Amino acid sequence: MMRRLAMLLLLAAFTGNAHAHKPSDSYLVLKVDGATVQGQWDIALRDLDFAIGLDGNGDGEITWGELRARHGAIAAYALPRLKVQGGGGGCPTHATEHLVDNHSDGAYAVLRFVAACPKPPAALELSYSLLFDVDPQHKGLLRLEYQGTTTTAIFSPDKSTQHFVLAEATLLRQFLDYAKEGVWHIWIGYDHITFLLALLLPAVLHRQRKHWEAIAGFRPAFFNVLKIVTAFTVAHSITLSLATLGVVTLPSRLVESAIAASVVLAALNNVFPLFEGRLWMVAFAFGLIHGFGFASVLADLGLPQGALLLALVGFNLGVEAGQLAIVGAFLPLAYWLRNTVLYRRAVLVGGSFLIALLASVWLVERVFGLKLLGF
Amino acid sequence: MRGKINHLLLFAVLLSCSGVGLTAPFVPVNDAVVLERLPFKASDPTTRELRSLRSELSSDPRNLDKAVALARRYFQLALAEGDPRFIGYAQAALAPWWNMAEPPVPVLVLRATLNQYNHAFAAALADLNQATRREPRNGAAWSLLAAIHMVQADFMAARKDCENMDGLASKLIVLACVATVDSLAGQAEQGHAALRKAYEATPAATSGERLWVLTRLAEISDRLGRTREADAYFKAALGLDITDAYLLAVYAEFLLDENRFAEVVQLLKGKERSDVLLVRLALAEKALALPQAREHEAAIRARFDAARMRGDKLHIQDESRFQLYFLNNAVEALRLAQENWQTQHEPSDARMLLEAALAAKDAAAARPALEWLAHSHIEDRHLEKLARQIAQLVAKP
Numbered sequence: 001m002m003r004r005l006a007m008l009l010l011l012a013a014f015t016g017n018a019h020a021h022k023p024s025d026s027y028l029v030l031k032v033d034g035a036t037v038q039g040q041w042d043i044a045l046r047d048l049d050f051a052i053g054l055d056g057n058g059d060g061e062i063t064w065g066e067l068r069a070r071h072g073a074i075a076a077y078a079l080p081r082l083k084v085q086g087g088g089g090g091c092p093t094h095a096t097e098h099l100v101d102n103h104s105d106g107a108y109a110v111l112r113f114v115a116a117c118p119k120p121p122a123a124l125e126l127s128y129s130l131l132f133d134v135d136p137q138h139k140g141l142l143r144l145e146y147q148g149t150t151t152t153a154i155f156s157p158d159k160s161t162q163h164f165v166l167a168e169a170t171l172l173r174q175f176l177d178y179a180k181e182g183v184w185h186i187w188i189g190y191d192h193i194t195f196l197l198a199l200l201l202p203a204v205l206h207r208q209r210k211h212w213e214a215i216a217g218f219r220p221a222f223f224n225v226l227k228i229v230t231a232f233t234v235a236h237s238i239t240l241s242l243a244t245l246g247v248v249t250l251p252s253r254l255v256e257s258a259i260a261a262s263v264v265l266a267a268l269n270n271v272f273p274l275f276e277g278r279l280w281m282v283a284f285a286f287g288l289i290h291g292f293g294f295a296s297v298l299a300d301l302g303l304p305q306g307a308l309l310l311a312l313v314g315f316n317l318g319v320e321a322g323q324l325a326i327v328g329a330f331l332p333l334a335y336w337l338r339n340t341v342l343y344r345r346a347v348l349v350g351g352s353f354l355i356a357l358l359a360s361v362w363l364v365e366r367v368f369g370l371k372l373l374g375f
Numbered sequence: 376m377r378g379k380i381n382h383l384l385l386f387a388v389l390l391s392c393s394g395v396g397l398t399a400p401f402v403p404v405n406d407a408v409v410l411e412r413l414p415f416k417a418s419d420p421t422t423r424e425l426r427s428l429r430s431e432l433s434s435d436p437r438n439l440d441k442a443v444a445l446a447r448r449y450f451q452l453a454l455a456e457g458d459p460r461f462i463g464y465a466q467a468a469l470a471p472w473w474n475m476a477e478p479p480v481p482v483l484v485l486r487a488t489l490n491q492y493n494h495a496f497a498a499a500l501a502d503l504n505q506a507t508r509r510e511p512r513n514g515a516a517w518s519l520l521a522a523i524h525m526v527q528a529d530f531m532a533a534r535k536d537c538e539n540m541d542g543l544a545s546k547l548i549v550l551a552c553v554a555t556v557d558s559l560a561g562q563a564e565q566g567h568a569a570l571r572k573a574y575e576a577t578p579a580a581t582s583g584e585r586l587w588v589l590t591r592l593a594e595i596s597d598r599l600g601r602t603r604e605a606d607a608y609f610k611a612a613l614g615l616d617i618t619d620a621y622l623l624a625v626y627a628e629f630l631l632d633e634n635r636f637a638e639v640v641q642l643l644k645g646k647e648r649s650d651v652l653l654v655r656l657a658l659a660e661k662a663l664a665l666p667q668a669r670e671h672e673a674a675i676r677a678r679f680d681a682a683r684m685r686g687d688k689l690h691i692q693d694e695s696r697f698q699l700y701f702l703n704n705a706v707e708a709l710r711l712a713q714e715n716w717q718t719q720h721e722p723s724d725a726r727m728l729l730e731a732a733l734a735a736k737d738a739a740a741a742r743p744a745l746e747w748l749a750h751s752h753i754e755d756r757h758l759e760k761l762a763r764q765i766a767q768l769v770a771k772p
Contacts, residue, residue: 022650022678023459025685040400045411046460058417065406099400100410104677105648107410110400135463136470137493139685154686 022105024138026130028082030115032146032166035087037115037124042101042108043078047131047138052077064100067109071098074109081130086121123165128155149174175314178298182318185297186326191259191362192290193326194355198266199228199283200330201348204338207273212348214338221335227280229327235287236294237316243295244312255292257366262286263359270352294319414456424448432468442468443481450488455618462489480510487519494688494718496523507539514543521552528720528751530560547577551588558595559722561752567595582615589615590622597629598722600756605629620649627655628723632757636662647671650678654693658700672701691715692727705734716743722755729761738769 027042045062048054052073056066075095084091097112124144131138140155146166153162186192203224205212215221242248266282269275275282298315337343364370403410415422428445435441446465453461466489472478473486487502500523506516521536537552544552550573558566574580574588593608609626612619623646630639639659646652653675660668679694692715699708709731716728725744732741745765748758 022681023685023687024463025681042400046413049411049413050460050464055413055417060413060416060419061409062411062413063406064403064408064410067410068406100403101400104674104681133470134467135460136466136473137459137463141684152684 024131024135026138026140027103027108027143028128028140029143030084030124030126030145032121032124032144035117035120037084037086037091037117037121039082039093039111039113039115041078041082041111041113042103043074043111043130044103044105045107045109047135048074048077048109051131051134062107067100068098071095074098075111075113078111078130079113081128083125083127084115084117085125085127086123087117087119089118091115091117091121121166123163125161125163126155127161129160132157132160171310175310178311178314179318179321181297182294182315182320183322183325184318185294185315186319186322189293189297191263191359192293192323194359195259195263195266195286195290196229196232196323196326197330198263198270198352198355199232199279200225200327200334201351202270202279203228204331204334205344205348212344214344218335221338222331224279225327225331228283229323231280231284232287232290233320233323235284236291236319239288239291240294240298240316241291241312243292244298244308250292252296253366253369255289255296257363258289259293260359260363260366262289264356264363267352267356267359271349271356414458421452437471439472439479439481442471443485446485450485450492453492459492462492465489477505480506480513480516483509484513484516484519487516491519491523496527496718499523511539512543514540518544518548518552521556525556525559526719526721528559528747530556530751534560545577545580545584547573547580547584547588551584551591555591555595558591558598559751559753561754563595563599563754567592567599570595582617586612586615586617586619586622590619590625593629594625598753598755598757602629602633620646620651624651624655627652627659631655631658631662634662636660640665647674650675650690651693653678654697658696661701675701688714692719692724695727695731699731699734705731705736709735709737709740713740720747722753722758726755726757726761729758729765733761733764733768736768738765741765 024044024047026044026047029040031038045054045067048070049062052070054062054066054070056069075098079093079095082093084093093113093115095111095113097110099110099112101108101110126142128140128142130140136157138156142151142153142155142162144151144153144164151164153164155162202212204215204221206215206220207213215224239248243250266286269279269282294315298312334343334347337347425445425448428441428448432438432441432445446468449461449465449468453459453465465485466473469482469485472482475482478486483502483506487499487506490496490499490502500520503516503520503523506513507520510516517536517539521533521540524530524533524536533556534553537549537556540549540552551570554566554570554573556566557563557569570588570592574585574592577584580588589608589612593605593612596602596605596608606629609622609629612622613626623642627639627642630636630642636659639655640663643652643656643659647656653671657668657671657675660671675697679690679697682690691711695708695711695715698704698711709728712724712728712731715724725747728744729741732738732744744758745762748762
């Protein structure tokens, strides 16, 4: 026996690669609808035969007649091995329908059932123990559907009880996803960053006798920045909301071109000042246009039905967070450099010229639908 | 009958791919419809044997001898049938000992055996090292150590393991073990000659031993470029009439290399149920422009998707092959081949990595396999050719 085993094991590692079949899985779909949970459980006939016996006449073939005769036994075996808890108590299950389906590795019994919870559950606790006693490698693949969102999970002997928060988790998740997109959009949206920088560059200075001079203290510089950023935020939040809710729509080429033009104007204003001391008004006016730009990004991301407002607020807060990070990096540096000639000449004038030049190229690109730059 | 089930199955797969719906449960038209075919009838001696082993154990579930006997039988079935369900059944038989840090030695060896089947090599090696420390004359533990060390290309360790089997397994198997290691570690010619001599000198070898030795001889002949000789060994192994998925897979691979596509289709007819064999069959059908290629492509996709859903990583090499030669997606094939190389270092794993790297024109990605090639001194015409092609890729990027 030992000798034979030695040979067998040596052989084993070479044949281990030749996995022929799929291992044992069941497919469990749960749909939460109010206080009831609709279930569909696909269990392989091979597994059911091993656990409770299906092949009535012992000929090695399972017919629909043999399966039908065991429907009661199948429900009695399977359903107690799935415990559903939620809505303040247990949700007793009962079978409603028996069908058959073919998966990629053979025929499955399809057991449809209903679990009735005491109240509409905010969370579900599922304990799955089907087949684990006879086949610890078995896995239960769960798809949990709730209000159009789908959660998947895998049950194994190590993870036989799992907890699913229904409402909050999915909404919070969506909220965070959209906030992340907002941050990301500001980060890769060079036109918004350059517009903001063009407005902020002179915020640590003030103009006297047609010359830029450093502002005396941090407080006035800070309030300059605060006014500009707040005006920009309020303005783009208004148009972002209006466009997302479908109240106003503008063609995207027009919006994108106007955004580029706003950057050109904001930058040139630093070299040939027109709106002295009233930069917050410029920020507000052009902020309205930038809001339409954000709205088209949000539309491209796809909006969740039923959670539109959530997505809108999340995305907007993400944009603001990204913007604050940029301002937070800019202000101390600009304040520190404000007394230098370098800042007043090279950064303010030279930088503004560069921004104006770059934005002019964007403007041409967007008006004529060309691609001149790599970004 | 099996063909019919496969046909039904394919129909379901095609339905799910054509967007009719992923699952469309139904009520069969009448009671006589056959839904599934079990591996054994109730009257089959295997069924009876299993039933008696199971009932003996269930009356005394903590009896080590009974549990080990049932687990071993299930493991043999997993190999013969290629069905991982039997691995789970074997594990269930060992449940009282399964989570112990220091279970009895027979449980250690079986736990390692089941773990290596699922490619959990680190856990398997730890158990086997403990087993050989506690019981140095355990032939099963040494042979499994040898096999795992070969898979991981640790040829020095594998050779020592083979030598430790002396007196614990038949002479032929010990010799075959050493010869196989040598053939992988730069002495293919000598290994082949030694193995053939031992084989010819053991006319009383069991058919299981014959199958094993003939398959090794065929593989070494192929690596040495002696294709006609390899073909003869493969045919002799097939002539033993033992169902062996591994033999079919390597012979199909050999035939594909030789562009003998029609023979692959002939060889693998009715074996569509095995994922590994289905990939090779579909490749041959594609080369012959047969209409079944499309159906099989859909079936393979569905099976890889199912494996991914359960978090299974046992098929990565085949998935890489499928991506490269069926879908012509070199980038994805390379990603999979690299993932596979993390745990598997057999010639076929190296070959997959090199072929994918070559197709993706990514010489840097090929480096781990090239280093392994140089370090192991393996002689393999396929790998050597690929290494030359990659060197050319570097020379003129």
